C-alpha cells in the first residue's frame with residue numbers, strides 16, 4: 001500500500017523536479033553571469049583622465065620585440081606583483097591591474113588602470129616603455145631604470161594582458 005502511494009506520487013513529482021531543475025539552472029545561472037560580469041568589469045576609473053608626458057618620437061616608434069609567451073608574461077607578472085624595486089607595481093596599480101592598489105587613495109594623479117581598453121589601446125608600447133624606465137615626474141610613478149630592457153618588455157606584455165578579453 002505504501003509503495004503504491006509512492007509510485008503514484010512520483011509521476012506528478014517528475015514535472016516538479018524538472019521545474020526545479022530548469023529554475024535552478026536558469027536563475028543561479030543568471031546570478032552567476034551577473035557576478036561574473038561584475039568581477040570581470042573594469043573596476044577602476046575608465047576612461048581615465050591622463051596628463052602623462054608623451055615619450056620622444058624614437059621611443060614611440062618602438063615595438064615590443066618579445067613574444068607573449070607564457071614564460072615572458074610570467075616574468076612580467078613576477079616583477080609587477082612582487083619583485084620590482086622600489087616597490088612592486090601592484091601597490092599602486094592593483095593586483096588585477098585596475099589602478100586600485102593599496103596606495104590608490106594616497107596618490108594624485110591616480111595610477112593607470114591597465115584593464116581600461118579605452119585608455120590602453122591608445123598607448124603605444126614605446127610610451128609604456130619610456131614611462132616605466134623614466135617614471136612620470138611630478139606623480140607617484142617611480143622610475144625603474146635599473147630594469148633590463150627585456151624585463152621592461154616582459155612587464156609590458158603582462159600589462160597588456162589586463163586589457164585583453166579572456
Ligand code: HEC
Nearest residue numbers: 052084087088089092109110111112128131136139140141
Ligand atoms: C608608488 C605608486 C606606483 C608604483 C609602485 C608604480 N606605478 Fe606606474 N603609475 C603610477 C601613477 C600615479 C601613474 C600615473 C602617472 C601619470 O598620470 O602621469 C602611473 C602610470 C603608469 C603607466 C602609464 C604610462 C602612460 O603613459 O599612461 C605605466 C605604463 C606604469 N605606471 C607602469 C608601472 C609599472 C610597470 C610599475 C612597476 C614596475 C609601476 N608602474 C609602479 C604609480 C605607480
